[in-house]
């Protein structure tokens with residue numbers, strides 16, 4: 001099969017975009033833009049994505065056991081582009097939030113699934129990673145007013161961290177709010 005035709009045909013299936021983020025055992029940050037994200041199971045709560053075996057961080061992902069799946073919102077095209085570059089400093093200019101499971105998370109993602117590695121499967125030139133969701137978070141920086149995120153009833157809600165804003169260094173306005181925990 002002509003790979004280009006196959007790819008073009010797949011392009012007819014619209015997907016969202018996520019950035020999967022983690023720290024290696026050495027503490028280095030890794031992150032990749034992914035459109036292969038999908039839900040798998042409700043019980044247990046499982047999601048999947050597939051990593052190209054030729055990705056520079058592929059070897060690092062072999063020993064990563066905890067990671068975050070950051071679902072990007074419509075205004076984060078630049079973040080998507082930044083994490084689609086091979087290597088380089090993908091994290092430049094971004095405030096790094098840390099999730100409950102220790103994985104680095106992106107500010108202002110639509111929602112973040114904090115996962116532990118559940119299974120891996122051969123997927124041809126990709127490897128399919130299945131993650132078990134440990135927590136669901138919404139990371140927000142610079143909340144103009146708490147009511148903005150609390151517009152609808154959310155329970156349990158707990159603030160779990162403060163990070164400095166990249167531009168101002170202000171800690172007061174940089175807040176990580178967790179909207180629900182599984």
Ligand SMILES: Cc1cc2nc3c(=O)[nH]c(=O)nc-3n(C[C@H](O)[C@H](O)[C@H](O)COP(=O)(O)O)c2cc1C
Pocket residue numbers: 017031032033034035036037049050051052054055056057058080081083084085086087088
């Ligand atoms: C919209 C979009 C979706 C992508 N989806 C995937 C994907 O599902 N799996 C994958 O391995 N690479 C995907 N990529 C490419 C990776 O983001 C890119 O190769 C990766 O960031 C390189 O990482 P590296 O530094 O480990 O080589 C996608 C890129 C874009 C722009």
